Amino acid sequence: MYFLGIDLGSSSVKLSVFDAEKGCTVGAVTAPEFEMDIIAPAFGWAEQDPNSWWEYVKDGIQALKNKKNIDLKQIAGIGIAYQMHGLVLVDENLNPVRSSIIWCDSRAAVIGNETYDLMGHDYCQQQILGSPGNFTASKLKWVQTNQPEVFEKAAYMMLPGDFIAAKLSGVAQISTSGLSEAALWNFSKGSLATEVLQAMGLPDNIIPEIVPNFGYQATIHPDVAFELGLHTAVKITYRAGDQPNNALSLNVLKPGEIATTAGTSAVIYAVSDSDNYDKENRINTFLHVNNTPLEKKNGVLLCINGSGILYQWLRKIMSVNSNDLIAYEKLNAEAAKLKAGSEGLRFYPFGNGVERIFNNKKANSGIQNLNFNIHQSSHLVRSACEGIVFAMNYGFDVMKSVGAGGEMVRAGNANLFLSPVFREIFTNTTQTTLELYNTSGAEGAARGAAYGYGYYASLEEAFAGLKCIERIEPNPILTAQYQDIYQEWKNHINIEI
Known part of the structure; x- marks a missing residue:
């Protein structure tokens, strides 16, 4: 049984097909062959076209078939990793209403700092483990304030990987860890941080369906399955931001274990069972992929x-x-x-x-x-x-x-x-x-999909061959x-x- 891992970065999209029975990758490609453009309309801004991501995902899937001789019909589940903190706004038909404001765009930092002062530093640190800073919630508020005509068209906000999942399935969703990387997760309550939305004057109905990182999330849309040559029963069973996923890829799942990467950005990411935070907000804490209500697992990240x-x-x-x-x-x-x-x-x-x-x-x-x-x-x-x-x-x-x-x-x-x-x-x-x-982020996403699908009984089993x-x-x-x-x-x- 095969599982497809998609790793959406800001430079390229990497895709891997993982044979769960053999415990190895059987095909991997990168699309496009050049580095993707980052649009900078002003100093400190950084945007990309979500539709181009989707086209490159489709190109990559076809390359797996045509260049790597992968039988796409054997793919049972899909896992998606993605560049964190980006804002994608879509209408009711899941079409983007503007370019994505991606992770390295700094225009909304002032908004996050103002919200931090308004809500109170101690309150924010206890509830969301830091400041809204330059994260996705602040970018959403920036659009509402500066481009109200665009904001009016938006039915849902999501993160880059959620957009790819939505294009595959036709369903708008966001994960729990995704909310935490958007500064929209209340760690003390274990739920959506409605307090942040209220402080920013943002409607809560712009948040799509919330799903866990692992497990059944959606089934591929029949029309998309036909277009891509995939089986109509393919399920999306895993999604996570690129840094939690990188840690997963390296089997960094227990408190005290640390992962690092040096791609477009450089990151050190440590798993913790505590609600760690830095009072100066120089590092950030998010939900790790294997966090559960009964067993706390956070990821402490520097970028x-x-x-x-x-x-x-x-x-x-x-x-x-x-x-x-x-x-x-x-x-x-x-x-x-x-x-x-x-x-x-x-x-x-x-x-x-x-x-x-x-x-x-x-x-x-x-x-x-x-x-x-x-x-x-x-x-x-x-x-x-x-x-x-x-x-x-x-x-x-x-x-x-x-x-x-x-x-x-x-x-x-x-x-x-x-x-x-x-x-x-x-x-x-x-x-x-x-x-x-x-290993790679795409392979990690594929292993995550295999676990979320239920092929492996545990994450330990999923990474036994690493x-x-x-x-x-x-x-x-x-x-x-x-x-x-x-x-x-x-x-x-x-x-x-």
């Missing part, structure tokens, strides 16, 4: 917006006058030419919107200590890797302060973690053991070096007052 997108930027500027973009492997090789510290060059990767670790305040972004007589392209690449990890460690220290730290971290062997230099910097700066796994492919321990000499470099880097962070 750095400028990670893989910084590497993409470097790739582009280092490919000037070339018909082809320089390979990421070449960038990794450039970084490996140098020792720790990049001969004094420092990179601050804060050029992709305001950062949560600075409470949504602007911080200096760019290069320090540039010397035209010393620094070359290899210095630029290595200092960028160091800057990304140093920013992650800055947030990791905050996580530790609220009891969400640890000494072992799991990552997929993908994105920046493909670089041995990046892995060295991460392990020795965070002073943690790094375990690498050959094996660590490499374990990297901190090196005491390098740890000492990176601690000195990190402290110097940290001392020169400039946060807007």
Whole structure:
């Protein structure tokens, strides 16, 4: 029996078909073959067209059939992972009424902060474990205030993955963990945070049907099944934001376990059985995928917006006058030419919107200590890797302060973690053991779908075949070096007052 995993990112859509009987992926594709556009109508804004996501999902499904020879009729269930915090507004026919305001758009931060002050800081921290900040609820309020004619057309708000599920099934839904990432979950009551909606003056009927992360959610619409070549009995049985799903993909399910990723953004995500929060809102807590009313499981998350997108930027500027973009492997090789510290060059990767670790305040972004007589392209690449990890460690220290730290971290062997230099910097700066796994968010979503469908009796069974492919321990000499470099880097962070 096959299960399809869809991982909707802001750069691409990845799809994997997982054979539950054999416990392995039998086909995987990425669509489109280029990186998806992010529209920036104004500084600090970031939007994408939800209809383009759907077209790329359909393209990917056809590529699984035509390029990977997958028998689509064997797919029994679908799991969906998606870029978190984005706002999709649809009409009654589930058609978008505007572009999606995606995760790295910072226009609504002021609204979230105003709501935080209005509701009271202590109240918000106790109920929603932080500020509404720049999350989906604040973006919804921004549309209501600034584009009332658009808001009037909206029947439902949803997150990016909910839109894909709706296009598959014809049913508007949102998950419990999805509400938590929208700042619309009351942790103390275990229900929709109607208090936030009321404080923002938002109607509660714009929230669609609420479903759990695992289990039967909807059946594919017959017309869609016919168009895509899928069986009409295919069920949607799992959905989650990309970071909770990344943790699931790495079998990070128990309190004290930690996952990390460094894709477009860089994230460290720790599972906790407590309602952890940071009074300065530099990190955030959401419902983890396996949370239940009887067994609390939260995910404490730090996010750095400028990670893989910084590497993409470097790739582009280092490919000037070339018909082809320089390979990421070449960038990794450039970084490996140098020792720790990049001969004094420092990179601050804060050029992709305001950062949560600075409470949504602007911080200096760019290069320090540039010397035209010393620094070359290899210095630029290595200092960028160091800057990304140093920013992650800055947030990791905050996580530790609220009891969400640890000494072992799991990552997929993908994105920046493909670089041995990046892995060295991460392990020795965070002073943690790094375990690498050959998995992906799309495969994790497929395994989640298999569990939600009922093929596996437990998540432990669903991930029984997941094996660590490499374990990297901190090196005491390098740890000492990176601690000195990190402290110097940290001392020169400039946060807007």
